[in-house]
Amino acid sequence: MITVVSVAIVGAAGYAGAELTRLVLGHPLMDLVTVTSSADAGRRVSELYPALAGCDLVYVPHDEAAIAEAVELAFLAVPHTAAMAITPGLLEAGLTVIDASADFRLRDPKVFSRWYGVEHVCPDLLSDAVYGLPELWREALPGARLVACPGCYPTATLLAAAPAIRAGLVISGRVVVDAKSGVSGAGRTPSAATNYVSAAESITAYKVGSHRHTPEITQGLGDLGLTDVRVTFSPHLVPMSRGLLSTVYLEVDPGLSVGDAHAVYAAHYAGEPFVTVHAPGVMPSTSEVRGSNRAHIGVATDGTGTLIVSAAIDNLVKGTAGQAVQCANLALGYEETTGLDRFAPVF
Numbered sequence: 001m002i003t004v005v006s007v008a009i010v011g012a013a014g015y016a017g018a019e020l021t022r023l024v025l026g027h028p029l030m031d032l033v034t035v036t037s038s039a040d041a042g043r044r045v046s047e048l049y050p051a052l053a054g055c056d057l058v059y060v061p062h063d064e065a066a067i068a069e070a071v072e073l074a075f076l077a078v079p080h081t082a083a084m085a086i087t088p089g090l091l092e093a094g095l096t097v098i099d100a101s102a103d104f105r106l107r108d109p110k111v112f113s114r115w116y117g118v119e120h121v122c123p124d125l126l127s128d129a130v131y132g133l134p135e136l137w138r139e140a141l142p143g144a145r146l147v148a149c150p151g152c153y154p155t156a157t158l159l160a161a162a163p164a165i166r167a168g169l170v171i172s173g174r175v176v177v178d179a180k181s182g183v184s185g186a187g188r189t190p191s192a193a194t195n196y197v198s199a200a201e202s203i204t205a206y207k208v209g210s211h212r213h214t215p216e217i218t219q220g221l222g223d224l225g226l227t228d229v230r231v232t233f234s235p236h237l238v239p240m241s242r243g244l245l246s247t248v249y250l251e252v253d254p255g256l257s258v259g260d261a262h263a264v265y266a267a268h269y270a271g272e273p274f275v276t277v278h279a280p281g282v283m284p285s286t287s288e289v290r291g292s293n294r295a296h297i298g299v300a301t302d303g304t305g306t307l308i309v310s311a312a313i314d315n316l317v318k319g320t321a322g323q324a325v326q327c328a329n330l331a332l333g334y335e336e337t338t339g340l341d342r343f344a345p346v347f
């Protein structure tokens, strides 16, 4: 029997948490009971986010015991390290945990500590965590108690690379990823690099060679079957509030035609409710997926033995909150698309 699940959003006042709040409020089988924010405790959701007018829930301070008492499922929209601090207790109390942070994405705790600069506090849970990218590893999600939602760059990058790798088209582990994200990817608190004056009317590559999504992309490409994986990843900050475009360069046989490559992508994603593969050579833009849980993919070749694949997502929806809800739906046995609009706003 399908029942309604009671839900908490931890870190609900941040950008990912606010998007989760929007989606959970509209979900017919989720009852939003608790929204946490220490900084904004006591304020109403609709006061902080007027777009959520009518939501009279009041932010309460982050309190693991109170959350464990109140609900059956917790979405964690908190920074890395904060999630692993509370996850063991929530799991012990019987909750399902859907984590948007990086804490449970990397299977090797040594890789985690090398890239995140801290020791993992519950490495024993890493093997229990299910990496939540339904279009690629859907079968692992039903019944999952701990879901590690992928990062926004890995989501778009792995969706772009997967069909070619799985079809055996990719002949080298050398993968170049050129990706762009809107400023909301950096969270609600502006920094010197992300405040309006720095970010507007300018584009910058940042953390080149050192971005923390690099090991996650490397792990995912290996899981897809690529060997000797070597990732060159250049993320860029672009002056838009939301949206993410990842263009991936894969080495293939120079004789591969765009039509044949496209056929592989179209077959791989046939029937996927949230993925569209454009016509051969037609590349996607972030505006066509803005506000939705969609990923749009374009495939091109240039005659040099390079397959060029772009994937566009909304970093806050398919890149975080929407994907988290999609994973929760699968974990709970709900229809995968429940509460998630199939179409993006047209403008």
Ligand SMILES: NC(=O)c1ccc[n+]([C@@H]2O[C@H](COP(=O)([O-])OP(=O)(O)OC[C@H]3O[C@@H](n4cnc5c(N)ncnc54)[C@H](OP(=O)(O)O)[C@@H]3O)[C@@H](O)[C@H]2O)c1
Binding pocket: 010, 011, 012, 013, 014, 015, 016, 017, 036, 037, 038, 039, 040, 062, 076, 077, 078, 079, 080, 082, 100, 101, 102, 150, 151, 152, 184, 185, 186, 187, 188, 189, 315, 316, 319, 320
């Ligand atoms: N933004 C994106 O596009 C995106 C995409 C993919 C994944 N993510 C991941 O999602 C998570 C949230 O990102 P965001 O962009 O929403 O960040 P954000 O806007 O900075 O919000 C972070 C939230 O976490 C809360 N928080 C901070 N420290 C905490 C702690 N020790 N315990 C509990 N809660 C704590 C904050 O609470 P207060 O309200 O009390 O300050 C705030 O509500 C991060 O792990 C991020 O990597 C974000």
